[in-house]
Amino acid sequence: MQDLLDRDRLASHDRSGDLGALHVADIAVHLDALSPAEAALAVSRLPLERAAAVLDHPSLADPTGLLAALEPSAAAAILDAMAADRLADLFRDMEEPPRKRLTALLTPEARAIVAALLVHPVHSAGALMTTEFVSVPASWSVGETLRHIREVESERETIYAIYVLDPVSHRLQRSVSLRRLISGDPEAPVGSVARFERPVTVLPQVDREEVARLISKYDLLAIPVVDEKNHMLGIVTVDDVIDAMTEETTEDVHKFGGMEALDEPYTRIGFLDMLQKRAGWLAVLFLSEMLTASAMQHFEDELEKAVVLTLFIPLIMSSGGNSGSQATSLIIRALALGELQLKDWWRVALREAPTGLALGSFLGVIGIARIALWQQTGIYDYGPHWPLVALTVGLALVAIVTFGSLAGSMLPFALKRLGFDPASASAPFVATLVDVSGLVIYFSVATLVLSGTLL
Amino acid sequence: MQDLLDRDRLASHDRSGDLGALHVADIAVHLDALSPAEAALAVSRLPLERAAAVLDHPSLADPTGLLAALEPSAAAAILDAMAADRLADLFRDMEEPPRKRLTALLTPEARAIVAALLVHPVHSAGALMTTEFVSVPASWSVGETLRHIREVESERETIYAIYVLDPVSHRLQRSVSLRRLISGDPEAPVGSVARFERPVTVLPQVDREEVARLISKYDLLAIPVVDEKNHMLGIVTVDDVIDAMTEETTEDVHKFGGMEALDEPYTRIGFLDMLQKRAGWLAVLFLSEMLTASAMQHFEDELEKAVVLTLFIPLIMSSGGNSGSQATSLIIRALALGELQLKDWWRVALREAPTGLALGSFLGVIGIARIALWQQTGIYDYGPHWPLVALTVGLALVAIVTFGSLAGSMLPFALKRLGFDPASASAPFVATLVDVSGLVIYFSVATLVLSGTLL
Incomplete structure (x- = not known):
């Protein structure tokens, strides 16, 4: 319904015409669609208080460009009417040519307040706060x-x-x-x-x-x-906090997806910027995952003797990664909400170990049943030692899912302990960690169970 | 600092004693640590207005248990003083034995208001709203x-x-x-x-x-x-919205981790409840991932002829999963923020295809370089046809990362279109989707490149 209303309202205005009846947030959205010159014209027709409110609004994509396109006297008046916290945010993000020019337009008091606010690190209470209380x-x-x-x-x-x-x-x-x-x-x-x-x-x-x-x-x-x-x-x-919460959630979701936070909407970020944010982590994960190739090379004798083992590699590895990803998402969120503290790591470990054992046994039973079923119904022949192959798969699943749950739950604690954001413990990160160790576990179990028969 | 203050304050109170100087939220936390009888005693000593505010507070773990432990007259007075929206929330979550008894304590007006609020579905504006404006x-x-x-x-x-x-x-x-x-x-x-x-x-x-x-x-x-x-x-x-936002983020993070949302804090949920929330998706993913075993069985001839190909299976599959997970997290968030609509799917596809190609080529070059380096320095011998093996790995990476980016970005749209929460497109879900198709892509590329030599 809201959307309909907005479109109705927008439709009744020409492109640089009377914006008076719109909400400040909608004016900001509207201005984003105009050229800087058109937007400047539209803003200069607004009452000063509303113009400042528009520039104050986080929806406006490029407040600096808009201010630069205004007459210096109009820009100075708007800057003077803006909230101190937003003014500081604006100058924090500003690049050099306009920054100097716009700083010159500030009153000496405003310049002092902005300078004081800019001292605080990004994303701190000091950077979010306003002095207008x-x-x-x-x-x-x-x-x-x-x-x-x-x-x-x-x-x-x-x-x-x-x-x-x-x-x-x-x-x-x-x-x-x-x-x-x-x-x-x-x-x-x-x-x-x-x-x-x-x-x-x-x-x-x-x-x-x-x-x-x-x-x-x-x-x-x-x-x-x-x-x-x-x-x-x-x-x-509270409204600054809501904006901050939304940004923080976006950052966490991006990080959990295995990349750097974009810091800009998907629809606005440049192609190369986005590649950069994604390629870094992808390369790190790729290089780490290369250890799986090394692990497989290490077990090449076993691989050649028992090709049947390779059939289950993706299945077993992904189960470890999935259980690890579950545990990580649980712990990241509990840490963010303050339900868990660093010192609770051993309590979590004591809980995840039996959880992993139970989940691993559950998957192990399904896995063994699958192999037995395929063998007995003749869909596929896993060879004369198929019960031992099934046992290998079942035991490896128990071990790897347990390891995945433990590793996935401990990783956010480890990152937090080292001073990183626990949300950097992404699903791909956990999966990579578990993949490499999962292969070693799988082949070790295979050596134990199959030695003397297949191996 | 806040934490210190709180601990100081808590330390100065005995377990059921004077809670008057505490914030309502802290009283709630404090009561959670007491037995129902002790908590009821402490609440009955609070002024009515504050007692109602404590019962109103979302931090309180078990308001129903607390009300049930109070004298009926005291419970009735507190219920009468509570906010209508919270009262409705309380009765919404209540199970049968206490529900009937506590409903009887409501005034007829309150009963009517609660009944009207309970009509609205969970998580809707109607369920969140209060009639006290x-x-x-x-x-x-x-x-x-x-x-x-x-x-x-x-x-x-x-x-x-x-x-x-x-x-x-x-x-x-x-x-x-x-x-x-x-x-x-x-x-x-x-x-x-x-x-x-x-x-x-x-x-x-x-x-x-x-x-x-x-x-x-x-x-x-x-x-x-x-x-x-x-x-x-x-x-x-706004305070109800903040609580709702926090809950929504927790749900999304849990879902994105590949499980059902817990709906309760990690530290409070029972062992079996948690197993249930995790086992369901884990089993679904496991059953889907079994298709990888079927795919590998289909390519068993190739596997036996060229064991060298198996060495790179985990590496290639995980790269597809990782790029898919990145794309999914980007699109889930952009859909949640309203930056993207359903109708934008083709715009996203047009953007993710070149992104995937670029990222895949990047990883492909690293992969080829790794094989060449190992071969030339004698760390490992990939056989006489190693340049073709390297080419297979490189081309497969380009194809799989492109496919991963596309599949990962389209999955949230598809889920939304089908009426599901786009956040259900978890990292493990995408990885599983890409794993199965990734194997098929890998072996198809291998057949093309290596036919006549290794295959």
């Missing part, structure tokens, strides 16, 4: 606070959470929600309607994933970012 | 609206978005934010401070993923759920 000293009354909010409302990113500071040390004491404030007694001190609990805060270097987890856990509309002494530096608002 | 007729003034908000504040899930209805038809006209309301002229009509644009709405049957996408795109704190005639049924708030 409302704080009042604890000595104020509810009525004074409300009057202050009405005055500053238009310049603040959110006014639904108000932060109460110690009047002397300026340290954060409590937070008040606007809903409690408007139903409070105007004469009472602002602290009297504050939340009961100490505010949940984060340090600026905290990762956005952790910020999202806290906002979600405590159902916050914004979370204060504080320094070590509990002085407020800014706030991260 | 603020709406006013367009004939009211800003001042009247604010007075009304103050009166109903404590019973509404959010009061930051207020919905303005047509005084006669009661259809939704506009939405007003509380921030604009408190800075508006009290005498002016409420519509004068409303958002400029028509409110973004959803129908109750819309999936939660789409709800999340709209809330995120339009930076909303809540989205109204309306019927076909634009009458408001409820709202979905």
Whole structure:
């Protein structure tokens, strides 16, 4: 339904005409389809506040190009009206020629705020935060606070959470929600309607994933970012966190698929950029998987003596990879949600070992049944020693699925321990790990079971 | 830092003692560690409003058990104070013995609201929504609206978005934010401070993923759920959407790992439940992968004549699986974000074909170089026809990586077209698909290149 509405609305506007009745997000989408000059013309016709909101919006593909196409005075006015956090994001991603020109258009205050925000690493609370929040000293009354909010409302990113500071040390004491404030007694001190609990805060270097987890856990509309002494530096608002969560999920899915995160929509990224993001991991996996060729070369005698063994190589290897991929996806997610910590690795190992044994036995029984069935019904002849071949396949499946579950579940812990993102433990990564060791397991089992008969 | 604070706070409380100073989310975590009787005692000591907030909180593992352990009168009071959406969620997940008993404790109004909410399918906007929103007729003034908000504040899930209805038809006209309301002229009509644009709405049957996408795109704190005639049924708030997004991501990661979504935390789910969620897909993949054994049996003559070919089977098959897994993860995510639609499938195919060719050629060159290097340095002897073996491997890699990229990118479209979740196109699923066809491709290329020499 939403889509229909949007198309109706879009259809009623000419390409650079009146965008006033559209949502900011839809204006951004609309501008993306125009040439820079057309887009600049359309933006310059918008009221300043809405123009700034459009430039503030993460859907807009190329805000820098749009600003560069505007008259310098118009660009300066819009930059001045933009939220500090988004302004910093904009300059963070900007390349050199326009960067210098646009920096010159900022007011000295804005330049200082942007410089301060740019200090924080990408994806940290400090980089996500805005400095446009409302704080009042604890000595104020509810009525004074409300009057202050009405005055500053238009310049603040959110006014639904108000932060109460110690009047002397300026340290954060409590937070008040606007809903409690408007139903409070105007004469009472602002602290009297504050939340009961100490505010949940984060340090600026905290990762956005952790910020999202806290906002979600405590159902916050914004979370204060504080320094070590509990002085407020800014706030991260829930809408920035949602955008960050979406980006983070995209990154994790890309990584889990066995590639670098694209960082740009599939439909927008250039052909060569995409090749680069995919070729790197593909080559690393390919080079590692070459060890399977080495392993097979090592067992060439066995291979020549018992060609029947080769028939089951793909089947057995893929089962190890599949069980490993299951375990990895479970652990990556449990680590991301904070359900598991690094120190829980042995608990997981103790759980995955019996799980792998059970799953491996299940597949082993199916595998043995398959060979027996084909043999007995005459579909294929696995030779006079077929019961031993079936036993080899069954035992190898138990061992490899158990190994796969263990290796797949331990890999994210190992990566996290080494300081990497556990989500880099992709399904192809686990499969490659298990493939090489799976071959060795398979041929070792075969040597044990078949020595004296086939081998 | 947050963690430290929490542990400090928890340490200062005895096991069933005063929880008053904790955040609701932390109380929930704390109660989970207690026996039902201890937890019930602790909850009965909380003020009613906070007790209801704890039961409302998604972190609480077993709200039903806790309610069942309370005195019936205490349970009734808490149920009465809970948010309607959460109450419906609670009864949705409840099993029979406690369900009947607890339903009897509801007020007739609450029973009717819960029954109405339970009509909507799981994961739809209707199931996520709460009926506790603020709406006013367009004939009211800003001042009247604010007075009304103050009166109903404590019973509404959010009061930051207020919905303005047509005084006669009661259809939704506009939405007003509380921030604009408190800075508006009290005498002016409420519509004068409303958002400029028509409110973004959803129908109750819309999936939660789409709800999340709209809330995120339009930076909303809540989205109204309306019927076909634009009458408001409820709202979905941003905190419910964040919880839904997190759940949805977990489900997608589990599915992409090649299993059913657990639907419960890894640390809480029972051993047999987990086996069940994993064994199903593992068995399906195993049975499909058995086709590789059949394919190999079909090529047994080639295998016996040229054992050297078997050395590269795992390497070649895994490369197809890896490139397929990359393509699948890209397309699943682009479909989830709405960057791609079903109708874009041919555009994707036109892009993945050259991408696969380029990536396959890259790996093919590495593969040929590896064989030449091993042969020339004497590490391994691939026989007199080694240049042809190398050519076979190189060409097979080009064909299989191209096929993998195409198959991996088309699978999510095919699943979506058939009405399944595109995220079911797991990495193991794609790998299995590509493994079977990869073997056929490999042996076909081998027959072409090596016929007359090795074959």
